Amino acid sequence: MFGVVRVRSVIAVLIAVAVVAFLVYGLVSKGNSRLAMGAKAPSPELPKLTGSGDGSLNEYRGQWVLVNFWASWCIPCRDEAPALAKFQEEHGGKHFTVVGIDTQDISDDGVKFAKEYGITYPLLHDGNGDSAHEFGTTGVPENYLLEPNGKLAWAEYGPVDGKILEEHVAPLLPPEKTS
Amino acid sequence: MSAGAAKRPSRLRRLPLLLAVVAALTALLLPNAAGAVSGLRTELNEIESEVMCPVCGTLLELAESPQATREKAFIEKLVKQGQSKDEIKEALVAQYGDAVLAEPKGSGFSLSAYVVPIIAFVVAVILLAFAVWKWRKAAGKREDRHPEVEGPSDEDRQRLDDDLARYDL
Numbered sequence: 062m063f064g065v066v067r068v069r070s071v072i073a074v075l076i077a078v079a080v081v082a083f084l085v086y087g088l089v090s091k092g093n094s095r096l097a098m099g100a101k102a103p104s105p106e107l108p109k110l111t112g113s114g115d116g117s118l119n120e121y122r123g124q125w126v127l128v129n130f131w132a133s134w135c136i137p138c139r140d141e142a143p144a145l146a147k148f149q150e151e152h153g154g155k156h157f158t159v160v161g162i163d164t165q166d167i168s169d170d171g172v173k174f175a176k177e178y179g180i181t182y183p184l185l186h187d188g189n190g191d192s193a194h195e196f197g198t199t200g201v202p203e204n205y206l207l208e209p210n211g212k213l214a215w216a217e218y219g220p221v222d223g224k225i226l227e228e229h230v231a232p233l234l235p236p237e238k239t240s
Numbered sequence: 241m242s243a244g245a246a247k248r249p250s251r252l253r254r255l256p257l258l259l260a261v262v263a264a265l266t267a268l269l270l271p272n273a274a275g276a277v278s279g280l281r282t283e284l285n286e287i288e289s290e291v292m293c294p295v296c297g298t299l300l301e302l303a304e305s306p307q308a309t310r311e312k313a314f315i316e317k318l319v320k321q322g323q324s325k326d327e328i329k330e331a332l333v334a335q336y337g338d339a340v341l342a343e344p345k346g347s348g349f350s351l352s353a354y355v356v357p358i359i360a361f362v363v364a365v366i367l368l369a370f371a372v373w374k375w376r377k378a379a380g381k382r383e384d385r386h387p388e389v390e391g392p393s394d395e396d397r398q399r400l401d402d403d404l405a406r407y408d409l
Contacts, residue, residue: 132307133310134306134307134309134310135306136306165294165295165307165336166307166310166335167310167311167314167335168335170310170314188334188335188336188337189294189336189337189338189339189340190294190295190337191337
């Protein structure tokens, strides 16, 4: 009799633990924590917005990379786009590049946006927003500066302008521009 | 009378006929145009009620965000191109992934959204039936342990009556 009661208790506890674990997993998988400073950035394979095939942040290891999450429907993204294009012109090269990730956007709209602002840096398309989610973004635009080893060195959780880029990003980059 | 003056009344005579033709064509074309616009709106509304606004996490028909506005424009463009509902949904999935569909697909991992509730229901019914069976069994055992109390036997009843009669004396 005591044995039967004990088995039932164990089963009840196991079920309770399973339910709690399921709920915790749900919360953890839904929640997105921001990428911590010094943490290695994720680098999923994404389709290229302009051109064919896939691309990944891994391709830029060895370079400083400013990852810019944006979307064509986002007004602040429009505000910051000229500053990013100019910064790429001035600093882009062997040691540094901006990589734009067009997130939760229609690719044709993204291509039009790139043409409109004369964007020449590499662009990837993150249609379902999974890549932005992995970075822990809470919206667009957000900017993440990655070291050559892919670790996060600096972030701006909102739009950037020329002044912010010159004050926070430019000093971290190697002095010479090698195109 | 000049030749030009002779022609003018003839043209005037044709004017009502011309107006009648224009009116008839307008009457024919207008309902079709209105019907086409109404059909387009119906199809748009239907699709918007079956897909999500990925940024807002709500049905597209309820969303008013800038992203939703672009998504609606994208759907409208494809409807005008004559694409079917399924083709438009496929195009949306290509842009935003499976999460754009309000109802999960009936294949792959998404199938679990349909199968898991059915399995859970069946398991719940089995567990409930088992519990009811156990309760009934336990109740039967309790009845065995506490059988109904029967009245006195005829012999006891007779003896009781005899005793009572004796005390009355």
